[in-house]
Amino acid sequence: MRQERTQVGIVGAGPAGLTLARLLELGGIDTVVLEDRSREYVEHRIRAGVLEQRTADLLVEAGVGERLQREGIVHHGIELQFDGERHRIPLSELADGRSIVIYGQTEVVKDLIAARLGSGLPLLFEVDDVGIHELESSEPQIRFRHEGDQHELTCDVVAGCDGFHGVCRPSIPDGLLSSFSREYPYGWLGILAEVAPSNDELVYAHHPNGFALSSLRSPQLSRLYLQCAPEEDLDEWPDDRIWAELQKRLGVAGWTLAEGPVLEKGVTGMRSFVVEPMQFGRLFLAGDAAHIVPPTGAKGLNLAIADVRLLAEALVGWYRTGNAELLRAYSANCLNRVWRAEHFSWWMTSMLHRPPGDDPFDLKLQLSQLRYLVTSKAAAASLAENYVGLEL
Ligand code: APR
Ligand code: PHB
Secondary structure (H helix, E strand, O other): OOEEEEEEEOOOOOOHHHHHHHHHOOOOEEEEEEEEOHHHHOOOOOOOEEEEEEHHHHHOOOOOOOOHHHHHHEOOOEEEEEOOEEEOOHHHOOOOOOOOOEEHHHHHHHHHHHHHHHHHOOEEOEEEEEEOEEEEEOOOEEEEEEEOOEEEOOOOOEEEOOOOOOHHHHHOOOOOEEEEEEEEEEEEEEEEOOOOOOOOEEEOOOOOOOOOOEEEEEEOEEEEEEEEEOOOOOOOHHHHHHHHHHHHHOOOOOOOOOOOOEEEEEEEEEEEEEOOOEEEEEEOHHHOOOEEEOOOHHHHHHHOOOOOHHHHHHHHHHHHHHHHHHHHHHHHHHHHHHHHHHHHHHHHHHHOOOOOOOOHHHHHHHHHHHHHHHHHHHHHHHHHHHHHOOOO
């Protein structure tokens, strides 16, 4: 058994864990990051791609935004499509000049890993049997196996950044957390295609066959999604069928979607989930470990970064002054933003997807809401300020 010590033990090397590690490094706090997958795996997992400006700014301030500033694509609007027509929502005009940056979460993760290893700080991949212990003591422990050795890492604090399926949240004793969730009868079939995006801005399309989204990763890479069943069988979706359905759902007069080789495809289910509080003893949860949003509002990554910004501030303050006030307020401060994003994501999802059963009343409500958004500046401004990210 190898006995080790650090100040903050971070479980999970997704955006939450890696950004927290970086912010704590800048605050002079020792951390060890533990990740159960390989570096190769986490650097190639295709995830979301919309950064709120405040998320991008934080990464730049933390010194990991060099490539983001070079390759990220700033967008000032999005388009909503329904009844076969597109309408632009001028985000920046409606939200005090704020914008969004298109830059893949995968790229954010690569940049953070490079910075961590560049600083020569501990980031262990392919750890096994991670267990969290003594959470109610002032010396919580993380036990794990790595390269054949058993380790016991004693910490001041454990940060549970291990995603929805991680071990941190389930290590909290039964009955102490309240969870809130909603399952949706939808999934997204997503593709990454080697073709220049056919539209400058993102298009969120409401269509009788179901929702579709046109997004991008770079000037040469399109990212496209179709509403499908949560357990949709990908074998039933050869590339031709995917393109035909995208053409149909995203089609408007005088425009065609350019097609190209499909580099990646997958189906993701959708759920909303929140656990309260986001803390137990010396364990603090952040990101997907504490909450999940359906992807329609593009909030998942941004929420994860917002959590760790608060956690880093609280920890740096505590180490400097011994004042635990911000640590005590961590969960409540996060949940304020989390619930706003939960509502926004649920609302966008409900407005744009076609529910099974095709209730005509639902359809009329969706279309009325969409028409309201594109004709009322007040309604559009509400979408815009949520989409670019509220200053909470
Ligand atoms: N031990 C160590 N690491 C673990 C364990 C474990 N037992 N279980 C899971 N992990 C790792 C996962 O392999 C993953 O790399 O924790 C990491 C969690 O990262 P994410 O799932 O990316 O979660 P988070 O960092 O909170 O980022 C949230 O990711 O899923 C998207 O839409 C979501 O954009 C949002 C973002
Ligand atoms: C993406 O580009 O992957 C993306 C964009 C917008 C969303 C969700 C995902 O709402």
